[in-house]
Amino acid sequence: MTRLRTEDIRDIRRTLRTYDKQLLKITGGTLQDIACRAVGINPGKVRPSQDQCLVAVIPVTWGRGIIKGFAQAVEGIASHLGFPSFVTKETDVLGLGEAFERKASVILLSDDRSFLAICPRRGRVIENSDATGRGFATALTMMKKGLRGEAVLVVGTGHVGRSAAVALVGMGAHVSVYDVDQTSSRKLAKRIKKILKREVTIEEDLDDSLRRHRIYFDASPSPGFIHSKHITTDTFIAAPGIPLGISPEGQNKIKDRLLHDPLQIGVATMLMDALYGSKEKILP
Ligand code: PYL
Numbered sequence: 001m002t003r004l005r006t007e008d009i010r011d012i013r014r015t016l017r018t019y020d021k022q023l024l025k026i027t028g029g030t031l032q033d034i035a036c037r038a039v040g041i042n043p044g045k046v047r048p049s050q051d052q053c054l055v056a057v058i059p060v061t062w063g064r065g066i067i068k069g070f071a072q073a074v075e076g077i078a079s080h081l082g083f084p085s086f087v088t089k090e091t092d093v094l095g096l097g098e099a100f101e102r103k104a105s106v107i108l109l110s111d112d113r114s115f116l117a118i119c120p121r122r123g124r125v126i127e128n129s130d131a132t133g134r135g136f137a138t139a140l141t142m143m144k145k146g147l148r149g150e151a152v153l154v155v156g157t158g159h160v161g162r163s164a165a166v167a168l169v170g171m172g173a174h175v176s177v178y179d180v181d182q183t184s185s186r187k188l189a190k191r192i193k194k195i196l197k198r199e200v201t202i203e204e205d206l207d208d209s210l211r212r213h214r215i216y217f218d219a220s221p222s223p224g225f226i227h228s229k230h231i232t233t234d235t236f237i238a239a240p241g242i243p244l245g246i247s248p249e250g251q252n253k254i255k256d257r258l259l260h261d262p263l264q265i266g267v268a269t270m271l272m273d274a275l276y277g278s279k280e281k282i283l284p
Contacts, residue, residue, distance in 0.1 A: 002242050002243065003067070004070065004262055006068045006070075008242050008262045009067070009069050009070060009073040009262055009263060010069050012073040012077065012262070012263060013076030016031075016080040016264070019261065019264060020080070023139070026143055026256050026257070026259070027139050027259070028142055028143075029139075031077075031265065032272075034142065034265060034268065034269075035081075035135060035268035035271070038137075038138035038139075038167075039134075039269060039272045039273045041276045041277065045276060046272065046276060048082040048084065051105075052105060053084070053106065053275050054083070054084050054086075054102065054105050054106075055075070055084065055104065055105070055106050055107075055108065056088055056098070056099035056102065057072075057074045057075045057078070057085065057087045058071070058087075058095035058096060058099060058108070058109040059071040059088070059092075060091060060109050060111050061092055062092065063111050063112040070110070071087045072087055073263055075087045077263065077267045077268060078108075078271060081268060081271060083271065086102070095109070096109075105119060105275065106119045106274045107119075108267070108271075110128070115128035115129075115270075117267075117270035117271060117273070117274040118274065119274040122274070124274045124277065125274075126269075126270045126273045126277070127159075128267070129160045129163060129266075130159065130163045131269035131270040131273060132240045132265065132266030132269065133163025133164035133165075133166075133167060134167045134269055135240075135266055135268065136160075136164060136238040136259060136265055137163075137164045137168050137171065137217065140152075140217065140236065140238040140259060141171050143238075143257070143259060144215065146171075147168060147172060147173040148172035149172060149174065151214070151215065152168050152173040152175050152215045152216075152217060153176050153209055153216050154168065154175060154217040155179075155216065155219060156179060156219035156220035156221065157177050157179040157181075157185050157188045157219070158184075158219060160219040160240055161179070161219030162191075164217045164219055165177055165192065165217075166192060166196065169192055169198045169200065170196065176200065176203050177202060177203065178202075178203040178209050185202045185203075188200065189201075189202055214232065214234050214236065215235070215237075216236075216238070216239075217237075217238045217239075218244070218246070219240065222243070222245060223244065223245060224244075224245065225245050227250055228247065231253045235254060237254055239258065239260040240259075240260070240265065240266060241262060241266075244260055246258070
């Protein structure tokens with residue numbers, strides 16, 4: 001998980017309405033629709049005010065420290081979804097105390113290793129990478145109006161890529177996976193065979209696999225490996241987080257067939273899952 005920088009997230013709050021309109025245009029659903037569908041709940045069930053869903057976001061100084069604007073960006077996403085929300089005045093442990101004193105329904109906090117949404121009363125703990133994989137896989141299937149029988153290439157089998165591969169297989173896609181570490185690809189394929197009884201193809205040559213696929217899930221920490229030559233008029237890409245794996249020329253070519261954000265879909269999916277979700281996690 002690449003650590004975000006302030007410049008990656010500083011415009012999130014200000015651009016959420018515009019981003020939501022863009023999501024509606026390219027997927028047929030809003031940020032809330034995508035998150036609810038990723039979690040398997042009816043958007044009509046989500047009533048933040050009646051459900052007393054107060055969201056607390058705690059800045060965490062441990063490790064490499066606070067990312068200026070991170071907690072505020074997360075709070076802005078919660079607020080955009082209609083949840084009453086606040087960033088705690090205190091950081092770390094005192095922030096946790098403040099969240100409990102104010103009777104927050106869900107608490108979001110992130111150190112350098114994990115970003116969690118915790119809902120104590122429901123006993124649910126949702127991890128950002130897992131939610132991000134599911135959220136973007138859902139948005140991709142909405143953009144394509146279904147992925148059943150479609151070939152999808154997942155690049156990167158870290159936590160986001162593993163979560164996305166499981167979700168995509170569950171949607172009926174024929175999933176191929178590529179990772180510089182083939183052992184990781186093999187482990188994921190074995191895991192999916194065990195839990196979902198489905199085959200996943202292991203790709204050994206990135207350029208060759210990019211040429212043979214039209215639907216990509218970019219879960220790689222590498223920038224700019226998808227070039228203009230890989231992109232055709234029927235290429236669709238889901239690319240959560242930073243850096244973006246598409247070259248600047250490729251970005252110009254892909255236009256509206258690209259799903260990409262540093263936090264929005266993942267945080268929205270975390271919130272819906274923590275507050276309303278019931279599915280047990282399939283740990284890929
Ligand atoms: C959760 C994001 C998604 C992509 N990379 C992840 C990242 O940047 N993790 C580090 C987040 C640190 C937050 C810091 C704060 O401001 O509370 N501890």
